[in-house]
Amino acid sequence: MGIVSSGFFGRGRRDDPALPPGQHLTDGFPVLSAGPTPRITPEEWEFTITTETGQVHRWSWTEFLALQQDDVSRDIHCVTSWSKLGTSWRGVSLDTLFESVESDCEFTMAHSYGGYTTNVPLDDLLDGKAWIAHEFDGEALEPAHGGPARLLVPHLYFWKSAKWVRGLEMLRQDEPGFWESNGYHMYGDPWREERYW
Amino acid sequence: MRTGWRVAEVIGVTPETRTARTLRLRLPGLTGHRAGQHVDVRLTAPDGYTAVRSYSVASALPGDEFDLTVEELADGEVSPYLVHQVAVGDQLEVRGPVGGWFVWDPADPSPVQLIAGGSGVVPLMAMLRAHAAADPASPGAAAPFRLLYSVRAPDAVYYGGELDDLARSPLADVSVVYTRQAPAGSGRPPRRLDAATLVESVLPAADNPAVFVCGATAFVESVADWLVQAGHSPDRIKTERYGGTGTRP
Numbered sequence: 001m002g003i004v005s006s007g008f009f010g011r012g013r014r015d016d017p018a019l020p021p022g023q024h025l026t027d028g029f030p031v032l033s034a035g036p037t038p039r040i041t042p043e044e045w046e047f048t049i050t051t052e053t054g055q056v057h058r059w060s061w062t063e064f065l066a067l068q069q070d071d072v073s074r075d076i077h078c079v080t081s082w083s084k085l086g087t088s089w090r091g092v093s094l095d096t097l098f099e100s101v102e103s104d105c106e107f108t109m110a111h112s113y114g115g116y117t118t119n120v121p122l123d124d125l126l127d128g129k130a131w132i133a134h135e136f137d138g139e140a141l142e143p144a145h146g147g148p149a150r151l152l153v154p155h156l157y158f159w160k161s162a163k164w165v166r167g168l169e170m171l172r173q174d175e176p177g178f179w180e181s182n183g184y185h186m187y188g189d190p191w192r193e194e195r196y197w
Numbered sequence: 198m199r200t201g202w203r204v205a206e207v208i209g210v211t212p213e214t215r216t217a218r219t220l221r222l223r224l225p226g227l228t229g230h231r232a233g234q235h236v237d238v239r240l241t242a243p244d245g246y247t248a249v250r251s252y253s254v255a256s257a258l259p260g261d262e263f264d265l266t267v268e269e270l271a272d273g274e275v276s277p278y279l280v281h282q283v284a285v286g287d288q289l290e291v292r293g294p295v296g297g298w299f300v301w302d303p304a305d306p307s308p309v310q311l312i313a314g315g316s317g318v319v320p321l322m323a324m325l326r327a328h329a330a331a332d333p334a335s336p337g338a339a340a341p342f343r344l345l346y347s348v349r350a351p352d353a354v355y356y357g358g359e360l361d362d363l364a365r366s367p368l369a370d371v372s373v374v375y376t377r378q379a380p381a382g383s384g385r386p387p388r389r390l391d392a393a394t395l396v397e398s399v400l401p402a403a404d405n406p407a408v409f410v411c412g413a414t415a416f417v418e419s420v421a422d423w424l425v426q427a428g429h430s431p432d433r434i435k436t437e438r439y440g441g442t443g444t445r446p
Contacts, residue, residue, distance in 0.1 A: 002202065002239060002241045002247065002290045003204060003241060003288050003289075003290055004241050004242070004243055005240040005241055005242070005278065005283075005287075005289070006287070007278070007282050008240045008241070008242055008248075008278050008282070009242045009243070009246075010240065010242045010246045010247075010248050010274060011274055012246065012248055012274060022239075022247070022249045024248060024249070024274070030414065030438070031414045031418075031438050032438060033436060033438065034298055034299075034435060034436060035421070035431055035432070035434050035435060035436055036421035036422065036424065036425050036431045036434050036436065037418060037421065037422070038431070080251055081237070081249045081250065081251065114431060115432060144414070144418055178298075179298075181297070182296070182297035182298040183295050183296055183297045183298075196292075196293075196295050
């Protein structure tokens with residue numbers, strides 16, 4: 001236990017099993033972004049997966065919406081220490097998007113409109129662990145929260161859930177993305193408090 | 198370990214407003230930091246419960262001391278303790294300073310435009326102070342600096358005397374927009390920051406300034422949109438948003 005802060009008692013929930021270490025609950029939905037919010041219309045939006053051979057799998061907005069849609073409820077954990085439990089999303093599982101993709105790579109880099117990048121191992125995107133989400137709480141995802149669509153990888157710190165996502169690039173070796181090059185952890189497991197280097 | 202928890206001692210407290218104060222901390226082993234970085238502060242209750250929040254560093258001091266300015270949030274858990282209870286001589290656990298993006302680099306000769314909403318002025322103050330203290334030989338020392346500070350009322354202004362001094366110096370231009378209550382005798386009614394006022398007040402896009410915007414989410418969203426509409430390149434605009442539900446400018 002650390003230094004006891006004399007006179008501090010706190011009023012957060014104790015021993016909430018859903019809350020990773022060092023996190024506190026929020027009812028709001030704070031925004032963390034590094035720059036201006038890109039304004040992307042569904043008409044210009046597309047999503048791609050690019051393999052090591054240069055093959056590009058591409059979905060337009062219409063094609064993307066025609067894929068199987070999942071409704072998922074997950075807890076999310078931001079590295080700035082807020083967590084939000086039971087958030088509701090609708091989107092396409094990465095399992096669905098990867099069905100036709102052949103690649104030997106174990107790593108990926110997510111690329112976003114506006115230039116943001118973040119690295120995620122392929123294993124963390126598959127087997128029901130990640131989605132490209134376009135609805136939050138039954139509404140179209142707002143631009144400030146990553147709309148038209150964002151990556152949703154809820155078991156990692158939320159900076160991995162790239163807003164305004166436009167594609168995944170398959171990588172043979174792990175490489176740091178944007179925040180990972182600016183002091184944040186390469187993997188970002190909230191249960192192991194992998195916040196900073 | 199730079200990013201593990203370490204113990205800092207509170208060596209000074211200075212009120213900024215009725216709801217905010219600056220804590221000066223000494224962190225043995227610290228050798229300065231970058232302007233714009235933040236630290237995490239961890240409080241521990243007697244039963245072992247802990248609460249962690251992030252606060253921007255306000256100072257640009259060499260050595261092992263730094264300032265945090267903390268605004269008390271109405272529904273806050275950590276901020277009321279830091280604003281009202283912590284005293285000189287107390288120890289606090291801190292992690293950092295961290296952050297490599299929302300920082301001003303004295304090696305960058307670009308003109309700099311700072312835009313603050315309320316308590317968002319804190320990391321921008323660190324940049325103003327780092328600029329004022331920069332080695333004259335560093336490329337950034339001669340860079341034009343401009344601050345636009347949107348604030349509710351005169352009694353909500355942080356660092357007022359120091360900003361007045363800076364405004365009179367050749368180091369920086371400072372303009373303040375009062376959104377609810379203007380200073381007595383200013384002859385200018387309070388007004389919300391809007392796109393036109395913003396564009397009049399900031400360095401022109403043609404100068405290609407490095408722009409740092411910090412404030413509540415809604416403030417930052419609006420300002421960043423207006424800057425892009427006024428021709429500022431999105432990749433020259435760095436933002437830091439205070440969480441929660443902020444007010445519009």
